[in-house]
Amino acid sequence: MSPVGLQGEGCLVAIPVPFFSPLTIQVEILGGSILFPHQEGVTKCARMVCGTRRTGGNRRKGSEWWDEETKKVVEEKKRAFTDWLQNRTRESYERYKEKKREVKQKRKAFLEEVLTGLTAGVAQKIAKALKCLTSEVTYLSGEDIGEQEEALQDLEEYADDINYAIDIQNMGGFHVLIGCLESPHSKIRCGAASLIGDLVQNNSKGQEEMLTLGAVLKFLRMLDTDVEEKCRVKSLYALSCLARDCPEGEKQFVESGGFSYLMRAMQSGIEKLVVKSTFLLSNIAQKNETYKDEIIGMGYIEQLSTLLNMETTSDVTREHCTAALVRLASSYHLALAECLRPELNIRRTFAVRLETIKGKEQYKEEEDYITEFFRLLPEDDPEENIR
Template sequence: MAGAGDDEDRQNLPGNWKGMLKFCIENTASEDSPSRPGPMDEETKKWLQEVFASLADNDPVKHMAENIQQLQQSCESEDDIHRHTDLLDDTQALCEDIDLAMDFQKMGAYGVVQGLLQSEHADIRWRAAQLIATVVQNNPHCQQKALETQLLPLLVHLADSDANMLVRVKALYAVSCLVRQFPEGEEAFVSVDGFSVLMRAMQSDEEKLQVKAAFLLANIMLSDPKHKDTLCDMGMIEQLMNLLRCEQAPYHEHLVRALVNLVTDHPRSLEECQRPQHALKDLLSQLMTDLQGKPEYLVSVTVNKLFIYHYIVLIIVNVLEKILFRIS
C-alpha cells in the first residue's frame, strides 16, 4: 500500500520535458549514473516513449490551447453552456500560473474572451470576466495587450449596467486588475468616464460591488495628481462624504482611505473638505463615536474580524482628521 511519501513523490513529478530532465538529474546519485552508457534495451525504450507521450498529453499549454479552440464553438443548448462554463473554469485555473497567463495572451485568446463577455448567458459572462482578471492581475505585459484589444470599455460597460449583479461584480474586479499599478490603464479608465461608474457602483445596494469600487478609487488616488483635479471637478468629495453618512458598511474603510489619499498633497481637495457647509469634522467625530460604541470594537482581534475593520477605520479617520484640521 502506498504511503504518504509516495503521494509526495507523485506531487513532485514535473509537468514538462525540461522539468523531466532536471528532475532525473537531481534525483540520480552520481554513483548510480553509469560512466559509459550502453545501448538502450527495447523495454526501457518503450517505457521512455510512453513517459514522453504521457507528458505531451498533459502539457498545460496544449491543454489550454484546446480549451480556447473549444470555447470558439457555438453555445446554444444547456449542454453547450455547461461545457463552456467548465472550460472557462479550467482555463482560469491554468492562468493562475503567470507563465501560462502569458501563453494565454500570446495565443490571441483575448479576442475569444471578448466574444464570451457578450454572451447572452450570465454564467459565461461572469466567468469570462473572472478569467481576464486572473490573466492581467500584476502582469504589465498582459495588461497592455488587454488594453490594446479594447477589453476595458466592454468590462466597464458590464460593471456599470449588466442585468446580472454577479457579472457586474466580476467585471469591476477585472477592471480593477487591468488598471491598477498601470498608468496607461488608469488613463484609459478615466477616458471612458470610469470615475462615474465607480460612484454609481458605490451607490448600489450590492456590498461586493461597493467594496470593489471604493477599493479601486482609493488606489487610483495614490497615483497621478491630475486624477485628483478630475475628482474635484465632478464633486467626488461631497459624494464620498454623503456615502460616509450612510449606515456603516465594510466599504466605508475604502471611502475614508479615498478621502485621505485625495487630500494628501492636494491643497484644492483639502480646502474643499474644510468648507463649513460639509461639516466633515462633525461627521468624522460621529463616525469615531459610532465605531467605538459597537460591541465588536471591544472583542479580541483573534476572534472577530469586524474588530480589525473598525480598528482600521478608526486609524484612518484619525489620520484624516489630523490632515484636514491641522490648520483649523
C-alpha cells in the first residue's frame, strides 16, 4: 500500500490507499453454476460491454469460454468415457473417473482465474479513483478538476452495490471523501456528499465509520453555509442517509442541533431543501417520541402552517408539509392541540385545499392526509362547519 497525502482542515493526514482490493473471490461449481460476491455486477457489466448470444443449440455447453488447455482435458475425458462404454473394464472406468476429476479441477481453476481478473480490474479502478481524489488539485482553487470529476463518477458506478461499498470503505475511501468536502470546488464537494449518502444508505458498517469521522457536523455546516445550492441539497441527502434508521446517527444529529439546521433549511425558500428537511423531520419525529416536545417548542407547527398558507408553495412541498403536520398531530396530542390554535388557521387552510384537490388522482395522497386530519378533530369542534 502507498501512503497518500490528504489535506483537510489545515492538516496533512497520511491515508493508506492500496493499489489492489482486499477482495477475495470465492468460486464454487455447483451443478454448473458460479457463485461469487459480485456475480450480479460482473454479469451486468459483461452483458453491457460484450452483448449476448445463444450458443450450443439447445444445450448449454459453456465451452466457448474455455482456454485451449481446458478444452484438451475435456477431449481426453470424452475419449476415456467412450473407451469405457466400449470395453466396460475396471481399468477403463477408473481412467474415466480420473479424467472427470481432472476436468472439474481444470474448469474451476480457469474460472477462478477469469473472475479474479475481472474483480481485480474493478478494484484497481476504485483505487485509481481514490488516489486521484487525494491529489493537491482537489484542494487548490482555479485548477482543472476534470480527472477528479471523472473519479467521482467512476466511484458512483459501484456505490449501489453493498460489496463494492464495503471495498471502497476498506480501501480508505471514506477518509478520502470526507476530505473532499473541504475542496474549494463545488462539483467535488457536491459529488463527494452525494457519494457518501449512496455508500452509507442501509449500510450499518458504513454509517458507523462515517460517524466516527465527524460526518454529521460537517454536513450540517455544509447545509447551513455552502454557497452552492446543489451542495446544500446533497449535504442534506447525506445527512438523511446517516440519521434515518441509525440510532447513533440520529443521536449525533440531535445533539449537534440538527433541528435548528432543519428549521433554517425549511425557511430557505429552496424547494428541494424544504422537501428534504420536512421529510427528515417527519421521519425522525414519527420513530422517536422523545423529540416531539422539542419539535413543537421550536415552532415547527407554525413553520409548516406558514408554508401551507403561502401561494408560492409548490404542490410537492405542500404534500410533504401536510404529511408532516398530520403525522405529528396523529401521534401526539400536544401537536394536535397546537394545530388547532385559531391564529394558525390550519383547519381553514386544509378545508379550502381539500375543495381544490378532491377527486383528482394526482393529489390522492395529499387528500388522504387532509381527510385523516379532520378525523382527528373532536366531535364538538366549534369549527365543524368548515369541513
